Amino acid sequence: MKLFRFDRLAWIFMRVSGFILIALIFTHLTVNLMQDGGVKAIDFAFVAGKLANPFWQWFDVTLLWLALIHGSNGMRVVVNDYVERTGVRRFLLASLVISTTTLIVLGTLVIFTLDPCPVGSPSDLLPSFCPAG
Amino acid sequence: MSAKTASKPKTVFRGTLYRGHEGMWSWVLHRITGIAIYFFLLVHVLDTATVRLDPELYNAVMASYKTPIMGLGEAALVAAIVFHAFNGLRIILVDMTAWASRHHRALFYGVLALWALVMIAFLPRHLMHVFGG
Numbered sequence A: 001m002k003l004f005r006f007d008r009l010a011w012i013f014m015r016v017s018g019f020i021l022i023a024l025i026f027t028h029l030t031v032n033l034m035q036d037g038g039v040k041a042i043d044f045a046f047v048a049g050k051l052a053n054p055f056w057q058w059f060d061v062t063l064l065w066l067a068l069i070h071g072s073n074g075m076r077v078v079v080n081d082y083v084e085r086t087g088v089r090r091f092l093l094a095s096l097v098i099s100t101t102t103l104i105v106l107g108t109l110v111i112f113t114l115d116p117c118p119v120g121s122p123s124d125l126l127p128s129f130c131p132a133g
Numbered sequence B: 001m002s003a004k005t006a007s008k009p010k011t012v013f014r015g016t017l018y019r020g021h022e023g024m025w026s027w028v029l030h031r032i033t034g035i036a037i038y039f040f041l042l043v044h045v046l047d048t049a050t051v052r053l054d055p056e057l058y059n060a061v062m063a064s065y066k067t068p069i070m071g072l073g074e075a076a077l078v079a080a081i082v083f084h085a086f087n088g089l090r091i092i093l094v095d096m097t098a099w100a101s102r103h104h105r106a107l108f109y110g111v112l113a114l115w116a117l118v119m120i121a122f123l124p125r126h127l128m129h130v131f132g133g
């Protein structure tokens, strides 16, 4: 048996990532839905305040990468199970690769380049630590 | 499902351990919830990306998550995630330990019980946020 066949690595990855995702997603949902005000408390100031903290930056990046790779690899299995026609299957699998890569790059950039105090924005929309003005 | 696809280890388990009613249901539910969460995540990374563009835009986008109908959608999403997480943990255990694979059916009822507990803890507070003023 080849130890590092792609399918075997994918199978192991699904289990390891799933295990870590439980902690990440339960924390994400608790912080974002169970805080005072729940969903209604989510706005720019809330997110900018969180992402000004390196802990939440690395937390979100890990969540982003693991959830997208786990989810798209799961979708790969689903597509392989149901789509018989080679052309359609190739198209769907290629779409998965492209959308996953795009979203991982986009999400990572958002997390690490967000300016919590953009100049010219009304200060009542910004986190409280932004200089007034 | 066609025979030519998917990873070998899983095919083996499907044919043996996952047979029977609970096995089939847990498998179908696991697949449906996984797909649903995946499509949510695609949209979710895009809506979060607007935070990088403009505070007012992000707040406007988030306002659409605060309506009663979306509030119910969020409850359904959490229900799906919590099931997928606990059932995923069950799958991992059943694959890894002989004890769990002997008791996989009882473990499935354990998953449902844990799921119900978490939802009972989650729903009142979430629905209060969504519907209470």
Ligand code: HEM
Pocket: A011, A014, A015, A017, A018, A019, A021, A022, A025, A067, A068, A070, A071, A072, A073, A074, A075, A077, A078, B010, B027, B030, B031, B033, B034, B035, B037, B038, B041, B081, B084, B085, B086, B088, B089, B091, B092
């Ligand atoms: C909360 C933690 C999670 C755990 C413990 C978990 C666990 C698992 C496990 C063990 C599998 C089976 C893999 C296999 O049979 O080889 C799986 C499949 C899958 N997961 Fe997750 N997962 C989690 C989160 C997610 C998330 C966030 C998504 C979506 C973005 C997702 C989407 C999927 C999909 C689409 C499949 C394939 C379903 C199938 O083949 O029937 N999962 N998950």
Ligand code: HEM
Pocket: A025, A028, A029, A032, A033, A039, A042, A047, A050, A056, A060, A063, A064, A065, A067, A106, A107, A108, A110, A111, B037, B041, B044, B045, B048, B049, B074, B077, B081
């Ligand atoms: C209704 C439930 C949810 C709400 C209200 C919510 C809210 C948010 C908010 C406010 C952010 C901004 C950054 C932060 O707070 O850390 C965010 C980011 C994020 N969320 Fe969620 N979330 C929900 C469910 C989920 C689920 C189920 C997943 C995983 C499958 C997820 C994955 C992510 C990821 C990966 C990011 C980072 C996006 C980026 O890179 O730009 N979220 N979410």
